[in-house]
Amino acid sequence: MTGTRGYHHGDLRRVLLTAAVQAIQEAGPAALSLRDLARRAGVSHAAPAHHFGDKAGLLTALAVEGFDLLAEALRGAGDDLLAAGVAYVDFAVGHRAHFEVMFRPDLYRTDAPEVRAARERAGAALRSGVSALPPGRATVGDARGDALAAWSIVHGFATLWLAGALPPEVGGDPRDAARAVIRRLFWP
Amino acid sequence: MTGTRGYHHGDLRRVLLTAAVQAIQEAGPAALSLRDLARRAGVSHAAPAHHFGDKAGLLTALAVEGFDLLAEALRGAGDDLLAAGVAYVDFAVGHRAHFEVMFRPDLYRTDAPEVRAARERAGAALRSGVSALPPGRATVGDARGDALAAWSIVHGFATLWLAGALPPEVGGDPRDAARAVIRRLFWP
DNA sequence: CTCAAATCTTGTCGATGACAAGATCGCACC
DNA sequence: GGTGCGATCTTGTCATCGACAAGATTTGAG
Numbered sequence: 519m520t521g522t523r524g525y526h527h528g529d530l531r532r533v534l535l536t537a538a539v540q541a542i543q544e545a546g547p548a549a550l551s552l553r554d555l556a557r558r559a560g561v562s563h564a565a566p567a568h569h570f571g572d573k574a575g576l577l578t579a580l581a582v583e584g585f586d587l588l589a590e591a592l593r594g595a596g597d598d599l600l601a602a603g604v605a606y607v608d609f610a611v612g613h614r615a616h617f618e619v620m621f622r623p624d625l626y627r628t629d630a631p632e633v634r635a636a637r638e639r640a641g642a643a644l645r646s647g648v649s650a651l652p653p654g655r656a657t658v659g660d661a662r663g664d665a666l667a668a669w670s671i672v673h674g675f676a677t678l679w680l681a682g683a684l685p686p687e688v689g690g691d692p693r694d695a696a697r698a699v700i701r702r703l704f705w706p
Numbered sequence: 707m708t709g710t711r712g713y714h715h716g717d718l719r720r721v722l723l724t725a726a727v728q729a730i731q732e733a734g735p736a737a738l739s740l741r742d743l744a745r746r747a748g749v750s751h752a753a754p755a756h757h758f759g760d761k762a763g764l765l766t767a768l769a770v771e772g773f774d775l776l777a778e779a780l781r782g783a784g785d786d787l788l789a790a791g792v793a794y795v796d797f798a799v800g801h802r803a804h805f806e807v808m809f810r811p812d813l814y815r816t817d818a819p820e821v822r823a824a825r826e827r828a829g830a831a832l833r834s835g836v837s838a839l840p841p842g843r844a845t846v847g848d849a850r851g852d853a854l855a856a857w858s859i860v861h862g863f864a865t866l867w868l869a870g871a872l873p874p875e876v877g878g879d880p881r882d883a884a885r886a887v888i889r890r891l892f893w894p
Numbered sequence: 895c896t897c898a899a900a901t902c903t904t905g906t907c908g909a910t911g912a913c914a915a916g917a918t919c920g921c922a923c924c
Numbered sequence: 925g926g927t928g929c930g931a932t933c934t935t936g937t938c939a940t941c942g943a944c945a946a947g948a949t950t951t952g953a954g
Contacts, residue, residue, distance in 0.1 A: 527902075546812025548736055553941060562903045564944085569901090573942070621869040624734025628870070641873075662875060666883075666889040667859065674862020675854075681809040683818070685829075687850060695854075703891055704854040715933075741910060750934045752913085757932090761911070 531569045531579075533559045538580055542615035547625060552576070577619050577626035578633060585615030585636035600700055602647025603672045605698040610676035618680065621673075644669060657659035667703060675699050719757045721747045726768055730803035735813060748769075765807050765814035766821060772804030773824035780831035788888055789836025791860045798864035806868065809861075819848040832857060853890060860864070863887050 527533065537558040541550055552573055553563045570576040576611035576698065588609050610617040619625055647666040661666050678684050688695045711815050715721065725746040729738055740761055741751045758764035776797050783793035796807040807813055815821065836853040864874050876883045 530901085548749065548810075548811070548812055551941065552943095562939090564904080565902055567943070621865065621871060622734075622736075623870055624736055660886075663886055663890065666863075666872070666876065667887045670862035670866060670887050670892070671855065671859040672862065674858035674860065674864075675867055676862075677865050678858060678861055679808065682811055683809060684854070698848075699855045699858050700849055702851065704858070718932080739910065740912095751910090752935080753933055755912075 527559070527565075530559060530565060533670060534566055534569065534576065535580060535583065538576060539613075539615040541616060541665060547577070547615075547618055550577075559680065576624050578630050580616060581620045581626050581628075582630075582632045582636045584613065584620045585633070587613055587616060587639040588620075589636075589643040591639040592640070592647050595647060597646065597649065599648055599668065599704060600697065602644070603700040604693050604696050605647075606644075606672040607676045607679070607692055610680060611692045614680060617676070621701060622678075663702075668700075671699060671703050672696065715747070715749060715753075718747060718749060718753060721773065722754055722757065722764065723768060727803040728803075730806060735765070735803075735810065738765075761812050766818050768804060769808045769814050769816075770818075770820045770824045772801065772808045773821070773828040775804060776799055776808075776833040777824075777828040780828070780835050783835060785834065785837060787836055787856065787892060788885065789887040790832070791856060792881050792884050793835075794832075794860040795864045795867070797879055798868060799880045802868060805864070809865075813880055825878060852892075857886075859887060859891050860884065 523620075534555050537555045541554060541558070552566045555576075556563045556565055559565070568577060569706060570579060588606075591605045591609045593603055595601040644663055648668045649661070649704070675696055676692075679695075722743050725743045726738060729742060729746070738761070740754045743764075744751045744753055747753070753885075754764060758767060776794075779793045779797040780790055783789040833853055836856045837849070863884055864880075867876075872883075
């Protein structure tokens with residue numbers, strides 16, 4: 519139970535997921551290799567298949583974990599729109615590997631029941647974070663449209679940040695830059 | 707010059723790029739295979755390497771082409787902010803393969819000089835599209851911040867749309883949905 | 895204590911990317 | 925009109941990868 523010795527690893531599933539996060543942070547999801555993960559974990563090349571079936575299975579598990587981590591982060595931000603937006607960007611930067619997998623439907627099985635459920639939990643947290651518009655800026659009509667606009671702007675900023683597409687003038691702190699961007703949406 | 711006969715293909719480079727666009731649209735960039743492209747083009751498995759060096763080289767060429775197509779699309783939209791935003795989303799949906807490669811730095815050589823140049827051309831077109839804010843909504847301070855917010859919201863919407871992450875209530879026409887989202891940024 | 899299921903290993907196959915070496919073509923130059 | 929050289933494409937090869945099959949080891953329920 520304490521480590522990696524013995525025939526049975528003890529907690530291989532978790533170790534593989536953690537190694538996958540590490541590997542994706544280093545070289546992106548495209549370069550991910552199950553055999554490399556097995557080497558990192560000190561097990562044989564076929565061990566990962568037992569826990570995840572195939573590569574898409576491992577990434578499916580990673581996506582589920584990612585949506586749950588995102589839901590948790592958004593809940594922690596409370597009902598404040600600005601805080602929720604910053605939390606979204608902060609999650610993307612802080613859990614880059616999860617985030618990069620979650621929105622790449624060609625990499626995993628988006629229709630798996632666990633994925634649907636986790637995605638729904640994150641969606642509920644997101645809607646809750648957007649539900650409270652700033653005072654003096656009541657919803658004029660379509661609250662769903664407000665939510666979509668808010669999601670779009672934070673998702674776009676996070677994606678551009680992660681892609682390294684933003685010019686250097688934006689600065690080095692994603693939270694500060696994100697705040698300035700979000701403010702322009704509902705505090706014009 | 708007219709086709710694929712003979713030892714020399716005639717226009718293999720272009721044919722391979724077109725086949726790559728097709729293949730990426732079918733199965734995503736992760737499933738792209740140089741040997742599959744060679745089969746589609748009717749050439750040997752090593753022919754692509756001559757034109758692009760390696761897989762990253764082919765995707766680099768695809769990214770350059772994508773940034774140039776984007777610049778062209780944005781210039782076509784003129785100086786209208788709303789039109790430029792819709793054009794951005796329209797480009798992402800209409801040139802899905804290019805767009806999915808352009809913002810994935812782990813897939814190609816983002817520091818190649820041709821990439822830097824093409825990216826700069828697209829960036830200039832983008833800034834020009836955002837330069838003219840709607841009447842009655844003059845820039846209060848930071849025009850660069852306005853541009854970043856506009857880029858973020860259209861990029862985020864396009865990415866979420868392509869990922870199939872948006873709920874069905876958004877509707878089937880990305881241009882209409884994008885217009886509604888963009889309007890919330892500068893016409894609150 | 896026994897045995898079945900869970901876990902991991904070894905072995906293998908087809909596919910892939912990258913590289914090397916050779917064949918063929920086209921064109922500038924004489 | 926030839927000729928040689930560079931560009932283009934082919935064939936051959938190797939290490940790596942994902943997936944699968946079959947076997948070995950361990951755990952734990954009964």
